[in-house]
Amino acid sequence: MSATHLNQSDSTNIRGYYSFTELKGLYYGPGSLATALPKFLDSLGGKKALIITGKSLYTKTDVVKKVESVLTEYGAYGTTFYEIGEHAPVAGIRKCIQTMRDSGADMIISVGGGSPIDAAKAVIYFLHKEHGGEILPHVAIPTTLSAAEYTTGAGFTDDDGNKVTVSDPRLAPAGIILDAELTLTTPDRLWLSTGMRALDHAVENLYRPLVPPPVKVLCYQALADLFKYLPLSKAEPNNVVYRQKLQVASWMSLWPTKYEKYSPVGLSHLLGHKLGARYHIPHGITSCLTLGPVVALKAETASQEDKEWLAGALFHLRQPSTGSVESDILQLSKSINELVIDLGLKSNLVQYKVPKEGIPDIVERAMSGKDDPTFPRVVKLLEDIYEQ
Structure with a gap:
């Protein structure tokens, strides 16, 4: 395919749009x-x-x-x-x-x-x-x-x-x-769980549509700082320096951007929105539930370019590559799940009284229907974390 026939969906590496928001x-x-x-x-x-x-x-x-x-x-x-x-x-x-x-x-x-x-x-x-x-x-x-x-x-x-x-x-x-x-x-739980929400932003920006490469690079630094300073802030909750570092990391995780057209959020956010609103689960906690499993699913379902962006996170977390892109993504998923545990934020859907029979409906609402070929796998994803 010649360069003249490429469109934005082909590659965010070489074609796109960026503009700052109304932030003064x-x-x-x-x-x-x-x-x-x-x-x-x-x-x-x-x-x-x-x-x-x-x-x-x-x-x-x-x-x-x-x-x-x-x-x-x-x-x-x-x-x-x-x-x-x-x-x-x-x-x-x-x-x-x-x-x-x-x-x-x-x-x-x-x-x-x-x-x-x-x-x-x-x-x-x-x-x-x-x-x-x-x-x-x-x-x-x-x-x-x-x-x-x-x-x-x-x-x-x-x-x-x-x-x-x-x-x-x-x-x-x-x-x-x-x-x-x-x-x-x-409150500590709110502080740390919203830190996981910021991590969710940073990770999903690595494969979310229309995000320009410079913003993705900022997200890599956000990931590194969130992984570093969230455990430190948990250990020393009154340390203002750690808290300020985390506020800046949150800023980098969702850099103010005015998109040329609407850019939908990623799957972890979509699931979190539906779970949170219906079952009164704080958004930070929904990220703790869904982000790690969604990243693992992306190792199988994401485009090659998105896989490479996700796999690239290991370098910024100072973790060695496993030798394959897909395995690197699974390692990122594992690291996210371990961070949730280290922060004392591990939970499941049973704790929030989410009925197991209601999971397909949650997924259908999040994915705007059942036409997506990954629909059954996303249903299984939530079922797997039901009583984790």
């Missing part, structure tokens, strides 16, 4: 909240901010109070909405939209994990859809490693318990603050 700036470092947030207030022109967060973070820690204090000092504090639940139920988003209207706020500050950050994006999406005009500025201050702040989509749970996603290139936050000191109150 990202500040990182312990203690950066106090200096970074005022700079964003000035650059984004916000006069009154609505904080969107979760109930536990608001009532059990002083993290949100610190953000409120900075906003108050600069005369930009509006109010705080803290009724965003896990997986961002749409009822909370509706209530938040009304709070936004009532407060007269002209910008949003999301504080917490993936649920409040995605909820903030969903609020912005629905308000813009209703009224048009400029997209509201959004500054994300994450306290987990879920990496929701780097995407242009927002995931939430509808009234029937299904995962729903809305997407717009303009939904990416305009500002991000990675202040590791604000993560010290994050």
Whole structure:
């Protein structure tokens, strides 16, 4: 085949597209909240901010109070909405939209994990859809490693318990603050499991459609840092340096990218979305369940190019090659499973009351039907981890 007949699906090595998101700036470092947030207030022109967060973070820690204090000092504090639940139920988003209207706020500050950050994006999406005009500025201050702040989509749970996603290139936050000191109150299990979610991003970006090679190389470094610093952070949970390293690794795992057209997530994420929304399993835990087995399946089903990207991870993990691409991928799968165990995060579907007879339906929803030839193998994949 001549070069003139190649298209994007033939090879991501030599043809593709890349553009940055609407992100105006990202500040990182312990203690950066106090200096970074005022700079964003000035650059984004916000006069009154609505904080969107979760109930536990608001009532059990002083993290949100610190953000409120900075906003108050600069005369930009509006109010705080803290009724965003896990997986961002749409009822909370509706209530938040009304709070936004009532407060007269002209910008949003999301504080917490993936649920409040995605909820903030969903609020912005629905308000813009209703009224048009400029997209509201959004500054994300994450306290987990879920990496929701780097995407242009927002995931939430509808009234029937299904995962729903809305997407717009303009939904990416305009500002991000990675202040590791604000993560010290994050529960260990949540911190470490969202680190596995970041690992899931990094691994799946090695074979996800439309991801350009430079981003894949960033994912290799993310993998190396996540494998190194997650166990260190577990051993020393108050070590701010380790936590800051992990926040940067999470950033590299899902580098802000504006795709020319929608790029679907990988199989581990697809399964996790359906399991998480329906059975109330935290997304970090779904990654612990599905990522290792999905990588093992890719050793058989992935394209040759995707296999080579996956196998290349061993070099960055400072592990020797086994001698074949497929065996290297299986070794990567094994290393992921061992990391889950080392972090104390091993679980199974029985613990979350997932009925075994419901597995084919979960897979059918994740794969948008049964036409994919790998459908039976993915069903078996979940059945194998049912009581692992």
